[in-house]
Amino acid sequence: MTPAETIGVLAERLDTAQTSRTDTPSLADTHEFGIDDAYAIQAALLARREARGERIVGVKLGFTSKAKMAQMGVSDVIVGRLTDEMRIADGDDVDLSRFIHPKAEPEVAYRLCRDVDLDDPLTDIESCVDALAPAIEIIDSRYRDFRFTYTDVVADNTSAAGFVIGPWRPVESVANRAVRLRTGETEAVGSTAAILGDPVHALHALLDMCRRRRIPLRAGQVVLAGAATAAVPLAAGVTTCEVAGIGSVTLKGL
Numbered sequence: 001m002t003p004a005e006t007i008g009v010l011a012e013r014l015d016t017a018q019t020s021r022t023d024t025p026s027l028a029d030t031h032e033f034g035i036d037d038a039y040a041i042q043a044a045l046l047a048r049r050e051a052r053g054e055r056i057v058g059v060k061l062g063f064t065s066k067a068k069m070a071q072m073g074v075s076d077v078i079v080g081r082l083t084d085e086m087r088i089a090d091g092d093d094v095d096l097s098r099f100i101h102p103k104a105e106p107e108v109a110y111r112l113c114r115d116v117d118l119d120d121p122l123t124d125i126e127s128c129v130d131a132l133a134p135a136i137e138i139i140d141s142r143y144r145d146f147r148f149t150y151t152d153v154v155a156d157n158t159s160a161a162g163f164v165i166g167p168w169r170p171v172e173s174v175a176n177r178a179v180r181l182r183t184g185e186t187e188a189v190g191s192t193a194a195i196l197g198d199p200v201h202a203l204h205a206l207l208d209m210c211r212r213r214r215i216p217l218r219a220g221q222v223v224l225a226g227a228a229t230a231a232v233p234l235a236a237g238v239t240t241c242e243v244a245g246i247g248s249v250t251l252k253g254l
Contacts, residue, residue: 011045011048013027034151035150038150041155042155059080060158060163060224061079061226062153063226065195077206078158079209081215088164090250091252092252094138101233102234104231105137106136108243110132110171112128113220125206133167133247133249134249135164136164136181177245179243181242182238183232186233191228194227203223
């Protein structure tokens with residue numbers, strides 16, 4: 001793949017799938033493309049959203065589970081962007097019809113207190129964070145039957161669809177904290193250790209990826225460090241994520 005036109009066409013296809021809530025076949029079914037192309041498609045996809053007035057308010061990490069990396073045959077995390085249209089207030093109602101096939105993941109969120117200098121090799125990413133919170137990410141792969149490749153996921157902005165942040169609190173170690181997610185009749189239990197061994201490691205992985213992909217990290221942005229359990233289908237009713245020692249966050253699916 002080369003032509004910028006092709007990248008634009010594939011970004012439009014994913015954008016249309018999201019806005020029309022209609023799934024689409026894997027891009028890899030018809031196009032051969034690598035990870036550089038995938039991030040170029042993601043950037044074109046975000047540009048379309050920004051042109052409609054959305055603002056980028058954060059970033060998210062994917063494939064922070066060793067098991068998921070092995071399953072996908074990769075050794076790197078992936079990065080997607082969060083926009084203000086994806087943000088849901090703690091406890092708010094969420095119209096599930098705005099998604100195709102939404103799933104929920106329990107996460108730890110960090111808040112950036114200053115711009116991150118990607119060009120300074122001495123940048124201390126941990127010093128750029130001033131708060132953390134429990135969070136729920138809504139993922140909604142735009143691909144039919146959840147059939148996709150590694151590059152498909154990156155192109156699709158890592159399936160980002162929504163996020164809810166609980167109360168912010170001062171930064172502390174959250175290594176190996178118990179995590180519980182409840183949605184409908186489903187409960188998922190895990191540990192923050194599933195996030196690269198410790199969520200703080202996700203910050204360092206993020207810095208590395210953002211340097212390579214030239215993704216800006218700005219003061220005030222949210223960082224979703226990765227899922228502490230496997231994703232579960234988002235059900236109608238109350239969904240709650242609890243992270244031991246740092247609190248809980250909820251949303252209500254309608």
